[in-house]
Amino acid sequence: MRCTTLYASLVTSLVALSEAFSHRSTCTKFNFQHALPKEATVLSTAFVEAGGSYGEGAPDIAYPSNSTYLPELCAVIVNVTTSAISSYRFGLFLPSQWNDRFLAVGNGGFAGGINWLSMGNGVTYGHAVVSTDTGHNSTSLDVSWALDNEEKRKDFGFRAIHGSVVLGKALTEAFYLRDIQYSYYTGSSTGGRQGLKEVQLHADSFDGVLIGAPAWWTSHQQPWTSKVATYNLPVSSPNHIPSDLFAVIANQVVKHCDILDGVVDGIVSSPSECNLESLELACDTETANASACLTAPQLQTLQEIYANYTVDGQLIFPGMELGSEATWSMLLSGDAPSGLGDGYIQNFVLNDPDWTWEQYNDSIVSLAEKIDPGECTAWDYSSLDKFRDRGGKLFLFHGLADGGIVPRSSGVFYERTLALLGGLDAVRDWFRLFYIPGMEHVGDTPVGAPWFISGGSQASRLGSNAWAGRNRLEDPQHDALLALMDWVENGMVIKQVIATTWTNSTDPTSGVLRQRPLCPYPEKQVYIGGNEKVPESWKCV
Secondary structure, three states, X not given: OHHHHHHHHHHHHHHHHHHHHHHHHHOOHHHHHOOOOOOEEEXXXXXEOOOEEEOOOOOOOOOXXXXXXXXXXXXXXXEEEEXXXXXXXXXXXXXXXXXXXXXXXXXXXXXXXXXXXXXXXXXXXXXXXXXXXXXXXXXXXXXXXXXXXXXXXXXXXXXXXXXXXXXXXHHHHHHHOOOOOXXXXXXXXXXXXXXXXXXXXXXOOOOEEEEEOOOOOHHHHHHHHHHHHHOOOOXXXXXXXXXXXXXXXXXXXXXXXXXXXXXOOOOOOOHHHOOHHHOOOXXXXXXXXXXXXXXXXXXXXXXXXXXXXXXXXXXXXXXXXXXXXXXXXXXXXXXXXXXXXXXXXHHHHOOOOOOXXXXXXXXXHHHHHHHOHHHOOOOOHHHHHHHHHOOOEEEEEEEOOOOOOOHHHHHHHHHHHHHHOXXXXXXXXXXXEEEEOOOOOOOOOOOOOOOEOOOOOOHHHHOOOOOOOOOOOOXXXXXXXXXXXXXXXXXXXXXXXXXXXXXXXXXXXXXXXXXXXXXEOOOOEEEOOOOOOOHHHEEEO
């Protein structure tokens, strides 16, 4: 028996060594080039040893941190020409120990760059993983590359992500000489938009998509990003709320809204049940602290920030959520709106880099909606029926403390999909929305709220792929990607996912601080008693 066991172990080891040698020897430009069309060129290949790192460092402006703690893999970079004035690159990780699954990961903002960190997290599951630079190299706030170039905009809007998926799959199957069994996508913010756009255009690209805080409503969201900032400008005006007062507002929101979920923990879990009128912020009261209150013009600005942006009674974009104040500096500080708004208007919509926020008017939204430059907006809700009919599953999550992309924008997407595709009972069979109380944009928390579910780009918040191979809660109850896979492959409907935060919210080695179940909308977390820091004290109702 002992000899049989040793023999089996030896055979397993020899097979692993043989596969590793084979993958090393086939990790060459020549081996991949023959599987590509003429417009695609292999730029580089590299065989990475187990425990090694890979990336492009500083030249990859948006993602300069290399991915670390990698399993043994082959890394490939490919360039694809899309027109006489445009091209995109994509990177591919092909692990030696492959699980027959393919994963595409998304980007953020208007960034151009291969997202090596998210790829590094994905490959630790055993997936072959692809990411595209979307056709340019820039930071998330730099939109100058799009000026007068509709071809580059199209690469960013939909072409680069689709091409990288199609060619990434072809290279994966050519490398392993066997078929992909399941394909997945994970991405947040712009990455969320990319995933939704892809399944709307190409229902067969993925079996399951994990979407976080998607910037799906491009033609409305980006103008709103400028519009909401104008409420708080110019900085010299009496209506301006200085950024150091954001914390004062946040404290008042917690004071009046925290208890609505049944426990005082500093986390606003039910912002829709709170109201602005209950806040004690006015300077014209006898008990007001002159250094921590708002004047009448500032209170008017506050109302505008929380209010929905409407034109002629039509919703353009929802307003900020109560409980998001800690992240308002993303869009509401500084002496001009964020480049996410102004840059889009200048370089996508108007082709006018001299346009300034003082010239903003509501016609910007109408024009952006009409031309939808780059065809970025993922608003073809009804086309998701094809994804549904193929058995596709969609997991959407959004932090309720998100001050970068309003959480109710995900609600708009969900409700419009419900209206077109059969209502809640029908849609919940394949599409579920999860709100995460206290989570900021995509990840992290200012209030000790459980936020980590291994969603798109979340692992990157923990450092240079610090999550890979260490402290992972490797089960579908705590990991949204594993839960999605279980839903797709085993029919296990996602009834809840347990979110985690640590004593240091971005350091898993600091010890678990809180865990709570996230509930599929319209269900909510409800406190049922006991230690509020453990998931057993909560249920979905």
